Amino acid sequence: xxxxxxxxxxxxxxxxxxxxxxxxxxxxxxxxxxxxxxxxxxxxxxxxxxxxxxxxxxxxxxxxxxxxxxxxxxxxxxxxxxxxxxxxxxxxxxxxxxxxxxxxxxxxxxxxxxxxxxxxxxxxxxxxxxxxxxx
Amino acid sequence: xxxxxxxxxxxxxxxxxxxxxxxxxxxxxxxxxxxxxxxxxxxxxxxxxxxxxxxxxxxxxxxxxxxxxxxxxxxxxxxxxxxxxxxxxxxxxxxxxxxxxxxxxxxxxxxxxxxxxxxxxxxxxxxxxxxxxxxxxxxxxxxxxxxxxxxxxxxxxxxxxxxxxxxxxxxxxxxxxxxxxxxxxxxxxxxxxxxxxxxxxxxxxxxxxxxxxxxxxxxxxxxxxxxxxxxxxxxxxxxxxxxxxxxxxxxxxxxxxxxxxxxxxxxxxxxxxxxxxxxxxxxxxxxxxxxxxxxxxxxxxxxxxxxxxxxxxxxxxxxxxxxxxxxxxxxxxxxxxxxxxxxxxxxxxxxxxxxxxxxxxxxxxxxxxxxxxxxxxxxxxxxxxxxxxxxxxxxxxxxxxxxxxxxxxxxxxxxxxxxxxxxxxxxxxxxxxxxxxxxxxxxxxxxxxxxxxxxxxxxxxxxxxxxxxxxxxxxxxxxxxxxxxxxxxxxxxxxxxxxxxxxxxxxxxxxxxxxxxxxxxxxxxxxxxxxxxxxxxxxxxxxxxxxxxxxxxxxxxxxxxxxxxxxxxxxxxxxxxxxxxxxxxxxxxxxxxxxxxxxxxxxxxxxxxxxxxxxxxxxxxxxxxxxxxx
Numbered sequence: 076x077x078x079x080x081x082x083x084x085x086x087x088x089x090x091x092x093x094x095x096x097x098x099x100x101x102x103x104x105x106x107x108x109x110x111x112x113x114x115x116x117x118x119x120x121x122x123x124x125x126x127x128x129x130x131x132x133x134x135x136x137x138x139x140x141x142x143x144x145x146x147x148x149x150x151x152x153x154x155x156x157x158x159x160x161x162x163x164x165x166x167x168x169x170x171x172x173x174x175x176x177x178x179x180x181x182x183x184x185x186x187x188x189x190x191x192x193x194x195x196x197x198x199x200x201x202x203x204x205x206x207x208x209x210x
Numbered sequence: 211x212x213x214x215x216x217x218x219x220x221x222x223x224x225x226x227x228x229x230x231x232x233x234x235x236x237x238x239x240x241x242x243x244x245x246x247x248x249x250x251x252x253x254x255x256x257x258x259x260x261x262x263x264x265x266x267x268x269x270x271x272x273x274x275x276x277x278x279x280x281x282x283x284x285x286x287x288x289x290x291x292x293x294x295x296x297x298x299x300x301x302x303x304x305x306x307x308x309x310x311x312x313x314x315x316x317x318x319x320x321x322x323x324x325x326x327x328x329x330x331x332x333x334x335x336x337x338x339x340x341x342x343x344x345x346x347x348x349x350x351x352x353x354x355x356x357x358x359x360x361x362x363x364x365x366x367x368x369x370x371x372x373x374x375x376x377x378x379x380x381x382x383x384x385x386x387x388x389x390x391x392x393x394x395x396x397x398x399x400x401x402x403x404x405x406x407x408x409x410x411x412x413x414x415x416x417x418x419x420x421x422x423x424x425x426x427x428x429x430x431x432x433x434x435x436x437x438x439x440x441x442x443x444x445x446x447x448x449x450x451x452x453x454x455x456x457x458x459x460x461x462x463x464x465x466x467x468x469x470x471x472x473x474x475x476x477x478x479x480x481x482x483x484x485x486x487x488x489x490x491x492x493x494x495x496x497x498x499x500x501x502x503x504x505x506x507x508x509x510x511x512x513x514x515x516x517x518x519x520x521x522x523x524x525x526x527x528x529x530x531x532x533x534x535x536x537x538x539x540x541x542x543x544x545x546x547x548x549x550x551x552x553x554x555x556x557x558x559x560x561x562x563x564x565x566x567x568x569x570x571x572x573x574x575x576x577x578x579x580x581x582x583x584x585x586x587x588x589x590x591x592x593x594x595x596x597x598x599x600x601x602x603x604x605x606x607x608x609x610x611x612x613x614x615x616x617x618x619x620x621x622x623x624x625x626x627x628x629x630x631x632x633x634x635x636x637x638x639x640x641x642x643x644x645x646x647x648x649x650x651x652x653x654x655x656x657x658x659x660x661x662x663x664x665x666x667x668x669x670x671x672x673x674x675x676x677x678x679x680x681x682x683x684x685x686x687x688x689x690x691x692x693x694x695x696x697x698x699x700x701x702x703x704x705x706x707x708x709x710x711x712x713x714x715x716x717x718x719x720x721x722x723x724x725x726x727x728x729x730x731x732x733x734x735x736x737x738x739x740x741x742x743x744x745x746x747x748x749x750x751x752x753x754x755x756x757x758x759x760x761x762x763x764x765x766x767x768x769x770x771x772x773x774x775x776x777x778x779x780x781x782x783x784x785x786x787x788x789x790x791x792x793x794x795x796x797x798x799x800x801x802x803x804x805x806x807x808x809x810x811x812x813x814x815x816x817x818x819x820x821x822x823x824x825x826x827x828x829x830x831x832x833x834x835x836x837x838x839x840x
Contacts, residue, residue, distance in 0.1 A: 077660070085658060086651050093645060121685045121697075124577025141573065149625035149738060150645040153658065156617060156733040159693045159724050169720050169736040171625035176573060178513035180487050183625070183740055185718035187697050189687075201687045203697045207716055208743045209576045209683075 084154045088166045092152030095190060095197060096170055100145040103137065110137050114199045115191070121203040133202075141177040145184075148172040155189070165191040165200065174206070183207040314369075314376045317396035318501055319447045319475040321353070321365050322372035327391040329362025332384055337362055340382055340390065345374040351433075353443040354399075365399065365443055367432050372396070401448050408454070410442055415458060425468035425494070426459065432474070446474040452481040457744075460488035468494035472520070476500040479507040486513035498553075499523035505530075508545045518551040527553070578790065580685045587689035591696055592789065594723070594730060595684060596803060599677045603705070607669040614662035615724070615733045621658050624739045634713055637673050638739060665735075674705035677717075679793055681749070694723040694730070701746060714750045716740040791817050799824050805837035 077085075102109050114120075114130035120137075121127075127136045149171040154164075168188040173181035184207060189200040314322060329337055334355060342350040348371055352364040366372055376394040384390050401407070414436040419426050431437075431446050446452055459466055466489050471482075479502060485492060495516050502508075502524040519542060521527055530538040539557060543549055550557050581588045601609050614620075623644040624635045632639060642648070643657040659665045682700035699718045722734035742750070788810070796806040798821065806820075813819040827833050 077655075082655060085655055089645050089651075089654050119582070119687055121580045121687055122574065124580045124683065124685065125574055126580045126582065136574075147646065148627055148644075149623045151621050151623040151643055151736050151738065152645060153619045153621060153734050153736060155722055156615065156619065158615065159722050159733045161692065167720060167722055167734050167736060169623065169718065169738050171623070171718065171738045171740055173627065178486065180483060180513070183627075183716075183743060185699060185738060185740070187687075187718070187720040187736070189695060189722075201695055203685050203687050203695075203720075205683060205685075205697075205699055205718070206576065207699075207740060208745050209578075 081154075084164075088152045088154045091166060091190070091197060092150055092168045095168065095188075096147055096150060099188075100147060104143050104145055107138055107140075108134075110134055114202070115193060118199050119201045121201070123204065123206055123209075144175040144181075146173045146181065160191070163191055165189060314372050314394040315396050316369050317398075319398075319445075319477055320396045321367055321399050321443065321445065322369065322375075323363060323365050323395050323397050324372070324375055325358075325393045325395075326362040327393070328360045328388075329390075329392075330357040330360050332362070334362070336385060337390075338364075340384070341375060341378060344378045344382060345371060348374060350375075351438050353438070353441050355441050364441075367443075367445075399443050399445055399448065401443060401445060401451055403450060403454050406440075407442055407444065408458075410437055410440055411444060411455065412458060412462075414444075415455070415462070419463065423468060424463065424466055424491075425470070426463070426466055427470045428455070428472075428474065429470050429496075430473040446471065447476050447478070449478065449481040453484060456482070456484045456488055460484075464489065465491045467491055468496075468518075470496040471500070472496050473499045476502060479510045483510045486511065490515075492516070494518040496520040497524065502526050505541045505545075508542070512545040514546065515548055516546040517548050519546060519549055520553050522553040578683055580687070582686050583689040587686050587694075588789065590689070590694070590730070591684060591686045592793075592803060594696065595679075595682070595698060599679065602669070603675055603677055605674060605705075607666060607672075610669060611662055611666045613730075613732050614665055615731045616662060617660065618662055618665060618731075618733050618735070619658055619660055620665045620668070620735045620737070622737045622739070626741070630741050634715065634741065635739060641668065675702045676705050677702040678750075678753075680797060681746075691725060694721075694725070696721045696723060701742065701750060703750075714742045714746065716742050716746060788815060791815060791820075795820055795824070799828075801833070801837045802839060805833075 099113060102113070111130050111134035114133050116130055117128070118130055118133060119126065119128050120133045122136065127133050147170055149169075151169045153167045155167050159165075166189070168190065170186045170188070172184060174184045175181045185205050187201075187203040190197050191200050192198075324341075326332075326337055338350065338352055338355075348368075350371065351366060351368075353366065355362075355364040357363070366375070372394050375392065378390065379392050380389050382390045414431070414434045415426065415428075417436060418428060418434070428446065432444060434444075437444050444451060446455065459469075469485075469489075469492060476497060477500070492514055493516060495511075495514065495518070498520045499522070502521065503526055505526045507526070521542075527538070530541070539552060542552055543560060547560055547562055550559060581591060598610070598613065601607060601613075621643045622638060622641050624638055624642045625644070626632055626635060635642070641657060643654065645654065648654055648657060659668050678701050682698055685697045687695040687697060697718070697720050699716065701714050701716055703714045716739070718738040718740070720734075720736045721732055723730050723732050725731075791810055792803055792807045795801070795810060795817065796803050799806065799809075801809070801824070809824055810817070810820045813823055824833070
């Protein structure tokens with residue numbers, strides 16, 4: 076059975092995921108220069124199979140992308156088990172929705188995040204983005 | 211020149227929208243412009259009354275056939291009582307209603323179905339000849355001619371024809387002395403895109419395409435003889451037909467420059483949206499004499515880089531009648547800033563901002579796979595996915611028990627966009643934990659599967675599946691001694707309906723895995739299900755066709771031959787390319803990955819030679835059974 080603390084953490088994972096995705100997509104669509112603040116120094120971004128490591132490189136990569144407009148349609152979140160993260164608080168988040176690049180049409184995408192509490196701030200450890208159709 | 215038309219139809223407008231500016235169209239512009247030939251088709255304006263909300267509401271209240279639009283004459287009749295008494299007319303005596311019901315109503319964008327009572331026994335030729343002679347000299351163009359039980363049924367596109375046919379009711383005597391009785395109703399056709407229609411559509415498109423100017427003229431497409439000679443109904447204002455047409459165009463002439471959709475009764479613009487991605491070179495779009503009501507509808511198309519637009523004869527243009535001309539031009543240029551010719555009139559060259567050009571903005575190229583650790587990590591990911599989906603698709607998922615941590619977490623979410631129906635995911639909806647929809651804390655907790663028995667129990671109730679590894683995209687995000695993050699995406703279909711071509715689905719699965727001893731153990735897993743995209747449906751149906759063509763002996767999971775896209779440059783890509791060759795060979799031969807790799811190594815990674823070698827060795831019985839053990 077789950078104890079109260081576990082229940083609280085599960086609820087926290089969901090609420091944090093809601094907050095996180097709200098900020099993440101708002102910033103990536105409108106204030107991309109601030110995206111660097113979302114990532115850990117050593118974070119990994121996998122963008123349609125292209126790997127980018129380190130927050131500065133990630134920021135550079137994201138800035139170079141055409142303008143985007145994301146719409147989140149589905150969201151899921153879990154607390155990652157202690158076994159995997161050594162007692163640190165970390166969440167696994169999955170997003171599905173549609174994204175529009177520049178003047179192109181909306182196309183479906185999925186995005187998987189791992190975020191953790193780093194110095195009392197939520198930071199992205201990994202960010203794995205995929206358009207459903209190969210580009 | 212198209213200007214001629216323009217003058218006739220819109221006398222109110224001056225020649226140019228901006229008379230004091232004479233920078234308009236020099237000869238160089240004309241030379242690169244593409245024009246449509248005037249087809250000289252029927253120019254008469256049919257009943258195009260404006261959308262009358264009150265009337266529509268009244269009709270809805272009446273709860274009878276919905277009449278959209280209506281001729282001026284008709285409206286007068288409806289309005290006899292004046293203003294607010296309209297409803298009373300509809301709720302009049304039974305006699306009145308009967309009378310109205312009998313009369314065919316004009317339906318904007320609709321077709322008319324004629325049902326000849328007990329007409330089946332007379333034969334098509336006799337009936338059509340009789341009716342044709344009755345409405346002479348108006349030509350009768352029957353569509354979708356068929357028998358429905360005792361009745362003989364066909365459709366016509368033209369309202370006048372429908373009206374005339376209705377007046378034929380009870381007026382003529384058939385060969386056996388009975389009176390010909392018929393009923394005419396307006397309806398919205400439901401068009402099935404079967405093989406016959408598709409083939410005919412292609413032929414009609416080909417005949418209307420101008421290779422020299424890269425222009426396609428689909429003016430009043432329904433009247434095309436290629437279609438009508440086969441009695442085919444092909445309304446471009448049906449979204450499925452328009453989507454299909456755009457697909458066909460994109461397939462055959464992706465560099466189309468000019469498209470005319472004049473006179474096709476289009477009222478919705480949304481189905482044309484696909485052109486933004488599919489026809490990037492489209493510069494000229496004619497949609498004159500349609501039924502587009504509001505300029506805002508064109509927002510849907512604002513990604514098109516149009517230089518010439520023709521919307522003449524649409525209700526949206528009439529809305530600008532009492533406004534300064536510049537307003538209309540501005541409204542159009544807001545959507546299409548590069549327009550230099552509008553409704554046949556040249557406009558002064560626009561002054562645009564020097565912003566980055568969308569056309570040069572390219573997205574980084576997608577890779578099939580990102581593997582953070584090309585050595586061990588690669589092997590692990592490959593083995594893990596192979597084993598996991600083999601068990602998952604095997605019919606008995608109990609062995610997956612071993613793959614999960616005692617306290618593992620699993621949850622499922624479905625992404626269903628507003629325009630999709632839930633039906634495709636019915637069997638999953640009860641467990642859908644999409645946090646966008648499930649907002650209750652208790653419910654969220656309940657939908658999270660905790661502990662391996664709970665997870666495997668759920669998998670037992672999960673529909674039987676067939677995943678297609680050839681469509682998989684795999685990202686190994688982390689591979690450390692403490693934690694592995696693996697994300698897999700791809701297509702699957704449900705097994706029991708496999709032969710009926712059950713709809714395919716796209717999945718995204720995010721795993722957190724920890725190494726345990728020599729093996730691995732899943733601690734967190736999130737599964738998301740999505741609708742397939744049109745491109746994915748196409749890919750799978752072509753594969754399914756290959757499958758049935760080559761007989762059941764070929765592997766059900768064999769993928770299409772993938773061009774060596776991954777083998778561009780760099781070591782990583784090389785590994786990915788090889789990995790792909792291995793999975794492909796494994797899928798084709800049913801050998802396991804280790805032996806498939808061995809085979810490829812020995813043939814110097816030449817997929818054809820490897821397949822050849824495999825066939826030779828198999829035929830001579832030289833492949834040991836362990837090569838097929840998985």
